[in-house]
Amino acid sequence: MDTIVSTTKMNSDEIFDLMKQFITEVIGEEFVEEMDITPESSFTKDLEMDSIEIVSFSEKIKAHFGNEIDFTGWLSSMDLDQLINLNLGMIINYIHECQ
Amino acid sequence: MAKFLFVVPPFFGHISPTLSIGASLINRGHEVKWLGLTPLAEKHVPAGGEYILPETELEEYQDEIALILKRQDDGPTCSGPEVMKLALEETYVPFARIMMPGLSNFVDTWKPDVIINDCITFAGALCAHIKGIPCVTTTPVPPDVLGDTANSAPKIFEWQQNLIKNLQQEFGVYGDEILIHSHKLNMIFTSQAFAGFNEVPQHMKFVGPVKGRPNNASFDWERLSKTTTPRVFVSLGTLLVDIRKEFFQKLITAFANQPVTIIAATNPDIFEEWPENFIVNGFVPQTELMPYMDAVICHGGFNTVNDTFTNGLPMLITPIAYDHFHTAKLIENSGAGISIRYKRLRISDLQNTVFELLQNPQYRNAAMKIKETFIAAGGNDKAVQLLEDFAEAEKILEPLN
Numbered sequence: 262m263d264t265i266v267s268t269t270k271m272n273s274d275e276i277f278d279l280m281k282q283f284i285t286e287v288i289g290e291e292f293v294e295e296m297d298i299t300p301e302s303s304f305t306k307d308l309e310m311d312s313i314e315i316v317s318f319s320e321k322i323k324a325h326f327g328n329e330i331d332f333t334g335w336l337s338s339m340d341l342d343q344l345i346n347l348n349l350g351m352i353i354n355y356i357h358e359c360q
Numbered sequence: 361m362a363k364f365l366f367v368v369p370p371f372f373g374h375i376s377p378t379l380s381i382g383a384s385l386i387n388r389g390h391e392v393k394w395l396g397l398t399p400l401a402e403k404h405v406p407a408g409g410e411y412i413l414p415e416t417e418l419e420e421y422q423d424e425i426a427l428i429l430k431r432q433d434d435g436p437t438c439s440g441p442e443v444m445k446l447a448l449e450e451t452y453v454p455f456a457r458i459m460m461p462g463l464s465n466f467v468d469t470w471k472p473d474v475i476i477n478d479c480i481t482f483a484g485a486l487c488a489h490i491k492g493i494p495c496v497t498t499t500p501v502p503p504d505v506l507g508d509t510a511n512s513a514p515k516i517f518e519w520q521q522n523l524i525k526n527l528q529q530e531f532g533v534y535g536d537e538i539l540i541h542s543h544k545l546n547m548i549f550t551s552q553a554f555a556g557f558n559e560v561p562q563h564m565k566f567v568g569p570v571k572g573r574p575n576n577a578s579f580d581w582e583r584l585s586k587t588t589t590p591r592v593f594v595s596l597g598t599l600l601v602d603i604r605k606e607f608f609q610k611l612i613t614a615f616a617n618q619p620v621t622i623i624a625a626t627n628p629d630i631f632e633e634w635p636e637n638f639i640v641n642g643f644v645p646q647t648e649l650m651p652y653m654d655a656v657i658c659h660g661g662f663n664t665v666n667d668t669f670t671n672g673l674p675m676l677i678t679p680i681a682y683d684h685f686h687t688a689k690l691i692e693n694s695g696a697g698i699s700i701r702y703k704r705l706r707i708s709d710l711q712n713t714v715f716e717l718l719q720n721p722q723y724r725n726a727a728m729k730i731k732e733t734f735i736a737a738g739g740n741d742k743a744v745q746l747l748e749d750f751a752e753a754e755k756i757l758e759p760l761n
Contacts, residue, residue, distance in 0.1 A: 292704055305439030309703055311685055312440055340515035344441040 270360045276353045283321040287314050300350035308349075322356070330359045362751040363391045365472035366498075367463060367484030369455060370398040370429060373597060374478045376663050377500050377549045379573035382406050384740045385747065393470065395463055397425055397455060406574055414462025421458045428454060433602045435681040436702075441516075443681050447480075448520060453527050456482035456540070460531060463487050474751050479503075482524070482540035486531060489539045494754035496747065497542040501662045501683050502555035502690055503564070545750050547743055549666065551733035556690055565746055568737025569666035577643035584639065587621040590654040590718045593668075594624040595646070597661035603680070605630045607702070611657070612638070614710040620718070623649065655717045659702065660684030669696060669730040674723035676713050678702040695726035 271279070277300060285293045288310065302308055310318065315336075322332045335355060339347070364385055366378040375396070382392045383406035394405070395412040405411045418425070428451055438446055460483050467475070467487060477484020479499040488495035509517040524538055533539060544563050548555065552566040560566075584591070592615075596607055604626060615622050616635035628640040646667055650656075656668040657676045665687060668675050675697035679688040688699035698713050717723050738745075 289704060291706070303439075305441060309439070311679075311701060311703075313685065313689070313701075337513045338515065339513075341441045341445055341519055344516075345439065345445075 271357075273353050273357055276356050277349070279325070280349055280352060283318055283325075284308060284310075286321065287318050298349070300348065300353060302349045303345075304347045304349065304352070305345065326356070326360075330356055332356075361389050361391070362473040362748070362755075363470065364393075364474050364476060364747065364751075365467065365470065365484075366392070366394045367459070367475060367477040367481050367487075368394055368396045369452075369478055369481045370396060370425070371480075373661050373663055374480065374500050375400065375404075376573060377570050378476065378478065378498055379404060379406060380570040381498075381740060381743045381747070382409050383572045383574070384570075384744045388744060388748070393472075395459075395466055397459055398429070403576060404574060406572075412466055414466055417462030417465060418458065424454065425458065436603050438681060440685075444516070447682065448523055452480045452482060453523055455480075456486065456527055457530065459483035460487060464491075467491060467493065474747065474754070476747075477540075477542070479541060479546075482527065485540050485542055486528060486533065488542075490531060490533065494544070494750065495542045496544070496750060497546040499546055499548040502550050502687065503546075503548060545746060547746060549662070551730070551737045553733040554669070554690060554694060554730050556693060565742075566737050567742045567746065568734040568739050569670050570740045570743055571647055571670075572740060575645050575647065577641070577645045579641060579645055579649065580639065584621075584623070584649075584652065587637075587639075589619045589621050589637065591621045591623055591652060592655045592657060592714060592718075593646075593649065593653040594622055594626075594657045595661065595664045596626060596659055597664065603702075607659075607678075610705060610707060610710060614707045615714070618711070620714065623653065655714060657714065660687040662687065665691070666734070669727055670734055672724060672728040672731040674717040674727050676700065676710075676717060678705055694730055696723055696730055697727070698723075 281298055284298065296308065304310060319333045322330060366382060368375045368378055378394065382394065385392050386406055386408040392409045393412055394409065395414065397418065399413055400411045431446065431450060435443055435446060463483050464487055472493065474494050474496060475484050475488040476496045476498055479497055485495050485497060509520065521538065524540055525536070528539060542563065546564050548564060548566050549569055550566060551568050552560065555566065594611060596604055608624065608626060608630060611622060612635060615637070617637060620637065622638045624638060624640045625644045625646065626640060627642040628634065634640050650667045650671045653671070653673055655674050656664065657678065658664040659680045660677050675691060677688045677691050677697055677699045678701065679685045679699060680702045691697040692699050698717065700709055700713060
């Protein structure tokens, strides 16, 4: 359901489930099964997403939330250590605050 | 005639094209030497050339060099941002620092007319700047692997700039100018079309693949001639020691007793037994072998990529780390191959992709188009001409500098 549904705010659990769905779509179900995805999962290290996967993940966020969330802009403002330490919980918080 | 000094890192993929151009320069009557951080086997150095290892100055850094080299094995398990740190902060910058004293002393003694530094061997260009020696840079991979970081990731750009400026300051070079590469001539060993550039700065010259370095590796040509199924060449390059076994296990699972012949460049000792349709050698005469192949599987090491498209062959690229992802994207853009990220490589995809590449002519046709751009780029002849013209022009300019 890649449509803009911004009438009701999602809570953190709902965002987490949605992120998990996006990650599964991006990297494939069988690879996700081997991972234990939690809010502490680091984006690049635990989920092992490469730049192409991050781009398609960003596109899914954009397709879902529309322009209210500038996910790529947010990522590009980070320094290297912030990117290395970026975890799913931080993304959930960011989306939660932007809604 | 001129004296050319190649300054190279301890990675064979980067050294390899310089050995090929060096051989051509020697044939033209020039004096050519190489300077590096670790020993290089005599057999790789073109006849008439010399490889310099400044052992005295490097002695105190032996442990640090060993640690940095060992650290490269972590590359495949690192994330993109971690690899950036590993490469620039933990490898290239310290290598430059370690290399500088020995390089500086040798340059004072031998007095080269031109210093040619590999793109990740910053000490070469920096030393050339300090001593006022003309400098050329060689770039074995399609450039701009990090993208336009100045705009897309300003903090990462700033981090890169600061690391380099700090390095320069350590050697008494102040100011904002980045001096780790030549601003006058940067030779890139691919074609502009393949690298995906519309416009490039004047000093960037795409000369295409170069060849001719000594390679006396033996090979069982008779066994190859008896094979009847399509031949697929597989290489994992010279790095990536830790994942070698896992990578080739996947290949065995996928292709044992399938209607293909796998020609693999890797040490056969990693398994006690190989399937009958696998021909495995630690070292192979890759350039001589490639014309007899039908497809190639590799992680994206650039010399193998060049050998592949020089022969118009389709490729399955399985990017692992470093610049492999950028190369994989270029190959997919060209239509000459299929990319499957190593970490997401399923056995069934491996099989299906290889048979698709062998059976569907569109990939080979696209690969033939890359081959044409490679040939048009000029190769060794173009590289030698650029270097000779550069040396000549700098000699004329010298009194003015």
